[in-house]
Amino acid sequence: MxxxxxxxxxxxxxxxxxxxxxxxxxxxxxxxxSPLFPVRKINIQGQMARVTPVQLRYIAENELSGTFFTVDIDQTRAAFGKLPWVREAQVRRRWPDQLDIMVLEHKALARWGENGLIGTDGQWFDAASDQSLPVLFGPQGSEGEMAQALARFSKALEPSGLKPLRLWMNERRAWRVELDNGVVLELGRGAVDERIHRFAQNWKTTLSDLPYQVDTVDLRYPNGYAVKMPDYKAPAAK
CATH class of the missing domain: 1.10.287 (Helix Hairpins)
Incomplete structure (x- = not known):
């Protein structure tokens, strides 16, 4: 060779x-x-009511590292996602020295028992709020289903002028609703939407005119309902 x-x-x-x-x-x-290509500017946008500038500044100053080319986009997205009210952070580079970050906030729909909140997208998130919100109680993993039910029930109750205050679904998928006037609706399983619609149609025409306090309305009947009235006393037998 x-x-x-x-x-x-x-x-x-x-x-x-x-x-x-x-x-x-x-x-x-x-x-x-090379340090010749630092990230000199971080542009943060988004309609933010709960996320504060102090929180955003802390993340920008303490969680981000690297040059314009080496900054980890996924890590940056995750860093801003740690903030309680941040639903999503979209991150992209802009030549020659800028990061553009779009912050999307959660919008609270309800409380999830005593642990966190449910957003309008049906997702659970861990944050504190002073808002007056309905409270949902259900099995783990049912957050999205219960958020959808809350929206449907609220719509169905509009003719009655009442709103859901608390909503329960047990392991057997039986539903119960407490309204903002204190009345509890027993919906059971199955045709719950039809039952709550039946209540809404009868509240102003019949139930609200009863001369007794209505405590519970049991709608688990095919064609009617039963009403529990604590102060009702049956007429004495003659």
Whole structure:
């Protein structure tokens, strides 16, 4: 081989190309990691009512690292996502030295028992709120289903002028609703939407005119309902 000038020339050419590639790689690595390309500006946008500028500044100053090329987009997104009211953070680079971050907040729909909140998207999140919100109680994993039911029940109750205050669903998928006037609706399983609609249609025309306090309305009957009135006394037998 050492006497083969053509083979030696090919090897030399290959080695030269490898050296050029190594040089280009080293130069590119240096440029990418060079302090010549810092992130000089972080532009944060979004309609934010709960996330504070102090929280955003803390994340920007303490959680982000790297140059314009090496800053970890996924890690940056996750860092802003740690804030309690942040539903999503969208992050992208803008040449030559800027990060654009769009922050999307949760919008609270209800409380989940005594632990966290449910957003309008049906997702649970851990945050505190001083809002007056309905309270949902249900099995783990039923947050989305209960959020949808709350929206349907609220709509169905509009003719009655009443609103859901607390909503329960047990492991057997039986439903119970407490209204903002203190009346409890026993809906059971099955056709719960039809039953709550039946109540709404009868509240102003019949139930609210009863001369007794209505405590519970049991709608688990095919064509009617039973009413519990604590202060009702049956007429004495003659």
């Amino acid at each position: 050492w006497d083969n000038h053509r083979a030696l020339g090919a090897v030399a050419t290959c080695l030269n190309w490898l050296a050029v590639l190594a040089l280009l790689f080293a130069g590119g690595f240096y440029l990418v990691h």
